[in-house]
Amino acid sequence: MFLNILLKRKQFIKYVISGTLNTLITLIAYNILIKINVNYIEANVIAYLLGIINGFICNKFWVFKSDGNTGTLFIKFIIVNSISIIFSSILLILFVNNLYFNKILSQLMSTIITGMFNYMMNKLWTFS
Numbered sequence: 001m002f003l004n005i006l007l008k009r010k011q012f013i014k015y016v017i018s019g020t021l022n023t024l025i026t027l028i029a030y031n032i033l034i035k036i037n038v039n040y041i042e043a044n045v046i047a048y049l050l051g052i053i054n055g056f057i058c059n060k061f062w063v064f065k066s067d068g069n070t071g072t073l074f075i076k077f078i079i080v081n082s083i084s085i086i087f088s089s090i091l092l093i094l095f096v097n098n099l100y101f102n103k104i105l106s107q108l109m110s111t112i113i114t115g116m117f118n119y120m121m122n123k124l125w126t127f128s
Contacts, residue, residue, distance in 0.1 A: 011063060012119070018058035019115050023108075026051035030107055040103050044092055045085060047107075052081045055118075064127035076126040083121075084114040 026047045033043035056077050060066050066073060088110040095106035 011123075014063045015059070015119050015123075018055065018063050019119075021058065022051040022055045023111050023115070025054055026111060027104075027108065031104065034103065040096065040107075041089055041092065044089060044107060044110075048081070048085050048088065052078070055081070059122055059127060064122065066127040068127070073126060077122065080118060080121040080126055084118055087117070088114045 029047035029050050030043050033046060034040060038046070056074060059077070060070070060073060091110035091113060092106050095101040095109060096103055101109075
């Protein structure tokens with residue numbers, strides 16, 4: 001039964017694995033940038049961009065296995081991720097400045113929240 005559930009959710013599981021790798025790349029880059037005194041919002045944007053590049057490659061060729069035009073898919077992917085980075089930055093500011101959460105924890109939480117949005121948009125629009 002558990003195997004049947006996993007097989008039905010194979011694409012989502014691949015997305016979670018890909019997203020975890022993207023998150024690791026983003027978090028490592030973010031931590032390095034914070035350690036060298038880059039502003040936390042700028043660090044978030046730079047780190048997020050690195051995750052976007054890896055995410056597009058994983059999503060196009062492994063998660064959604066799309067054979068669509070790479071340029072068109074990449075533009076859609078950038079649009080979805082641009083919305084996400086804005087939302088992520090707003091959440092980050094809210095968590096750090098208003099709720100006084102740790103900058104690293106705040107970045108992780110905003111990444112998880114925007115990751116759910118990304119999956120739905122990429123599944124239903126970008127790679128459909």
